[in-house]
Amino acid sequence: MNIRSQMSMVFHLDKCLGCHTCTVACKNIWTDRKGAEYMWFNNVETKPGTGYPTKWEDQELYKGGWEKKGNSIELKGAGKLKGLLNIFHNPNLPVIDDYYEPFTYKYLNLIESPQSDVQPVARAVSLITGKPLDIKMGPNWDDDLSGTPDYARKDPNLAKLTPAEQEAMFQLEQMAFYYLPRICNHCLNPACVASCPSGAIYKRGEDGVVLIDQNVCKAWRMCITACPYKKTYYNWSTGKSEKCLLCFPRIEVGEAPACMHSCVGRIRYLGVLLYDADKIEAYASADEKDLISSQLDIYLDPFDPKVIAEAKANGIADSTIKAAQASPIYKFVKEWKIALPLHAEFRTLPNLFYVPPMLPVMATISQNTNDNDTLHEKAKAWDDSWLYDTSLDEIFGNIENMRFPLKYMASLFGAGDEKLMAEKLKKLMAIRIYRRHITVGDISKEKSDAALAEVGLDIPMAEAIYKMTSLAKFDDRFVIPAAHREEAIEMLESTADVKGNTGFGWTPKPARGI
Amino acid sequence: MDGFWFGAFPYIALTLFVVGTIYRYKVGFKYSSLSSQFLESSHFQKGSVPFHVGILVVFFAHLIALLFPNISFGGHMLVSMETLMLSFSLIAFVGLAILFYRRITNQRVLMVTNKMDIAIEVLLLIQFFIGIYITVSLKWGSAWYASDMVPYLQSVFTFHPDVVAISASPLLIKLHVVFAFLIVLLIPFSRLVHFLVAPLHYITRPYQIVRWNWNPKTIRDPNTPWKDAVQRPKNN
Ligand code: SF4
Ligand code: SF4
Numbered sequence: 086m087n088i089r090s091q092m093s094m095v096f097h098l099d100k101c102l103g104c105h106t107c108t109v110a111c112k113n114i115w116t117d118r119k120g121a122e123y124m125w126f127n128n129v130e131t132k133p134g135t136g137y138p139t140k141w142e143d144q145e146l147y148k149g150g151w152e153k154k155g156n157s158i159e160l161k162g163a164g165k166l167k168g169l170l171n172i173f174h175n176p177n178l179p180v181i182d183d184y185y186e187p188f189t190y191k192y193l194n195l196i197e198s199p200q201s202d203v204q205p206v207a208r209a210v211s212l213i214t215g216k217p218l219d220i221k222m223g224p225n226w227d228d229d230l231s232g233t234p235d236y237a238r239k240d241p242n243l244a245k246l247t248p249a250e251q252e253a254m255f256q257l258e259q260m261a262f263y264y265l266p267r268i269c270n271h272c273l274n275p276a277c278v279a280s281c282p283s284g285a286i287y288k289r290g291e292d293g294v295v296l297i298d299q300n301v302c303k304a305w306r307m308c309i310t311a312c313p314y315k316k317t318y319y320n321w322s323t324g325k326s327e328k329c330l331l332c333f334p335r336i337e338v339g340e341a342p343a344c345m346h347s348c349v350g351r352i353r354y355l356g357v358l359l360y361d362a363d364k365i366e367a368y369a370s371a372d373e374k375d376l377i378s379s380q381l382d383i384y385l386d387p388f389d390p391k392v393i394a395e396a397k398a399n400g401i402a403d404s405t406i407k408a409a410q411a412s413p414i415y416k417f418v419k420e421w422k423i424a425l426p427l428h429a430e431f432r433t434l435p436n437l438f439y440v441p442p443m444l445p446v447m448a449t450i451s452q453n454t455n456d457n458d459t460l461h462e463k464a465k466a467w468d469d470s471w472l473y474d475t476s477l478d479e480i481f482g483n484i485e486n487m488r489f490p491l492k493y494m495a496s497l498f499g500a501g502d503e504k505l506m507a508e509k510l511k512k513l514m515a516i517r518i519y520r521r522h523i524t525v526g527d528i529s530k531e532k533s534d535a536a537l538a539e540v541g542l543d544i545p546m547a548e549a550i551y552k553m554t555s556l557a558k559f560d561d562r563f564v565i566p567a568a569h570r571e572e573a574i575e576m577l578e579s580t581a582d583v584k585g586n587t588g589f590g591w592t593p594k595p596a597r598g599i
Numbered sequence: 600m601d602g603f604w605f606g607a608f609p610y611i612a613l614t615l616f617v618v619g620t621i622y623r624y625k626v627g628f629k630y631s632s633l634s635s636q637f638l639e640s641s642h643f644q645k646g647s648v649p650f651h652v653g654i655l656v657v658f659f660a661h662l663i664a665l666l667f668p669n670i671s672f673g674g675h676m677l678v679s680m681e682t683l684m685l686s687f688s689l690i691a692f693v694g695l696a697i698l699f700y701r702r703i704t705n706q707r708v709l710m711v712t713n714k715m716d717i718a719i720e721v722l723l724l725i726q727f728f729i730g731i732y733i734t735v736s737l738k739w740g741s742a743w744y745a746s747d748m749v750p751y752l753q754s755v756f757t758f759h760p761d762v763v764a765i766s767a768s769p770l771l772i773k774l775h776v777v778f779a780f781l782i783v784l785l786i787p788f789s790r791l792v793h794f795l796v797a798p799l800h801y802i803t804r805p806y807q808i809v810r811w812n813w814n815p816k817t818i819r820d821p822n823t824p825w826k827d828a829v830q831r832p833k834n835n
Contacts, residue, residue, distance in 0.1 A: 164806075165801055165802055168801070169798070169801065169802070172798075173647045173648045173650075173651040173652070174636060174640075174643060174644040174647045174648050175636065176644070178636055178637065178640065180636070180637055180638070180639070180640045181637055181638055181707075213638070213706075213707050213710055214706045214707055214709075214710055215710075216706065274807070275807070278806070278807055278808055279806035279807060281801075282798030282801040283796070283798050283801075284798075284800070284801070284804060284808055286808070287808040287809065287810040288807070288808065288809045288810070289809075289810060289811075289812070290809045290810060290811035290812070290815065291811065291812060291815070299627075299628055300627030300628050300630075301627065302631065303630065303631050303632050303793060303796055303798070304631045304632045304633055304634045304793075305632065305634075305798060306634055306636065306637065309637075319634075319637045321635070321637050321638055321711060322711065323628075323631070324631035324632065324633035324634065325628070325631060365807075398816075399815060399816065400814070400815025400816040400817075401815065595628055596628075596629065597629070597633070597711070598628075598629030598630060598631050598633060598790070599629065599713065599715050599788060599789060599790070
């Protein structure tokens with residue numbers, strides 16, 4: 086066993102408002118610079134939708150991630166052979182138009198234009214060329230536009246659905262969408278690291294954060310192809326690739342990353358998981374149907390005395406082990422088993438887990454409405470009881486009839502395993518039933534108990550899930566082990582090397598080379 | 600005149616090359632291939648691949664002939680050697696011409712173009728043109744290169760510059776040599792630096808890289824002497 090600690094995350098999708106506060110917080114700190122305008126280390130997508138960059142999930146298009154070859158795995162569009170052969174021109178590199186051309190507006194026109202009969206306008210101009218631009222695409226262009234043909238219907242996850250199922254999904258009364266906030270997953274088997282010919286990308290041993298060494302990056306641009314989540318970005322101005330750094334200067338001093346700290350819906354949780362680094366390769370090469378279960382297997386029980394002893398022997402600090410025991414991530418992923426990785430089939434072993442959304446499940450169209458009524462007619466006489474059926478007579482009936490086919494949800498969060506997906510949704514549903522029994526009281530105790538029993542939950546656990554989901558305070562959501570502030574600088578450089586010097590060295594301005 | 604261009608200039612160029620490269624490498628951030636494929640990909644493909652393949656073949660052919668001047672070609676070998684050089688120089692020339700055209704016509708690429716990029720591309724275009732012209736007009740360069748040029752180049756690299764060895768050569772060849780040293784001089788001051796860090800070490804390294812800032816096993820052990828504790832462990 087080779088135990089290491091990993092900063093990991095849970096995003097609870099039912100709670101996400103799609104407000105983009107996280108995105109803006111991140112943008113203001115990290116990517117508000119020339120060459121980085123188009124980068125969004127954190128972005129929030131509307132699902133179903135095409136996302137950012139457009140259709141990033143379609144690996145036939147972008148060739149990201151790993152694929153199974155025999156008993157082992159290979160990078161799909163990069164790697165030693167493919168990477169070096171394609172170094173003069175990478176055929177799998179997305180270009181800026183796959184994201185969008187960054188733009189601003191000529192606001193000064195509004196103030197400086199002379200008096201005239203017409204309103205002055207602030208034209209859009211490209212942030213690359215400075216020339217006027219017809220905006221065709223933006224970072225969240227499909228925001229809330231789930232129903233339009235350009236976005237939702239081109240969602241790569243629909244490929245697995247039959248045309249009839251797809252059609253059913255887009256019936257007006259079926260229509261639903263939810264938000265998918267994404268950051269770098271700080272994977273255990275990162276494709277970006279493996280693809281970098283210079284060896285500029287690395288995983289920090291201490292906390293598993295994946296970073297790009299800006300001095301070593303030489304713009305061979307293979308990581309852009311290799312990351313299946315498209316979370317490394319090429320700075321076209323400085324000629325260096327950049328990515329989410331999990332706000333490591335913040336977590337080193339015990340603060341939550343900016344996106345998490347600012348999250349309005351409080352959907353984000355951060356904590357430590359202990360894992361066995363010796364198993365990474367074997368588990369990343371598992372059969373597709375076992376991928377999720379084996380990934381969840383790699384994380385170890387921080388209460389197990391054997392694990393604790395091994396972790397200590399491996400130099401993991403006591404504070405980190407304590408943090409692992411209090412980690413909300415461990416609870417969501419391992420104890421309660423209600424969070425799943427996004428697109429596990431990319432085989433990077435991502436460390437960002439999602440509690441799948443119930444929204445598309447909960448309300449089904451009521452069966453007892455008069456089919457002859459047009460929706461318009463119905464809308465005139467709104468009555469909670471008829472349009473959407475949220476009654477829970479058939480305890481889990483709604484799950485199979487959910488507005489999004491299970492297949493669609495499973496394609497995102499279950500590596501295609503519908504049974505697994507249904508299991509998680511049923512658990513979430515059972516907790517709702519239980520809470521409704523407590524707070525509203527229109528569901529009997531028997532029913533609530535039966536629902537919990539069927540998914541293997543007991544009342545204390547249901548209470549704990551409910552509390553962590555709805556009432557968790559800052560310190561419950563973010564359990565960040567001390568990097569020991571006094572030692573934090575040593576994570577960047579060896580202080581002994583610079584003893585006797587003034588300060589800690591000189592950092593040149595990150596400007597474009599000649 | 601020959602004394603400066605063939606006796607002194609090569610050393611000025613080589614010195615600036617070495618000093619400049621070390622400086623560039625030390626100030627790591629600005630060291631990059633500065634690829635612009637992200638802004639424009641399809642013309643880039645048509646230019647970059649032939650240019651790079653062409654220039655590599657031509658460069659190594661010159662280098663090998665310089666290192667092993669005793670390999671002599673006769674008959675068929677000579678003709679095929681000549682054809683090889685000519686075709687790869689043409690491939691590189693055409694590729695570079697496409698890249699140059701793209702650089703000055705594509706608005707986005709123009710925004711990330713500086714004077715040095717233009718200078719270096721023009722210089723390389725001229726150099727290729729002269730090289731191709733020499734191959735065509737002064738027949739069987741593969742033969743006379745070893746006997747006429749290599750002695751001069753060797754004299755430069757062994758620090759006994761023999762200006763006489765080259766002074767009788769035709770003007771075109773002299774120009775080709777001067778331009779070559781000029782390009783060498785400009786390497787550290789242009790994007791050409793990137794060829795010095797061709798990532799061949801990728802072939803042998805393990806795919807995953809983990810960097811430890813300290814050795815976690817020893818750093819927390821009170822018995823570890825101070826000087827061992829601060830020694831960084833080998834990565835991975
Ligand atoms: S999500 Fe992408 S960029 Fe982040 S660690 Fe995984 S492969 Fe690398
Ligand atoms: S801030 Fe939170 S709630 Fe708002 S979009 Fe981001 S993740 Fe969702």
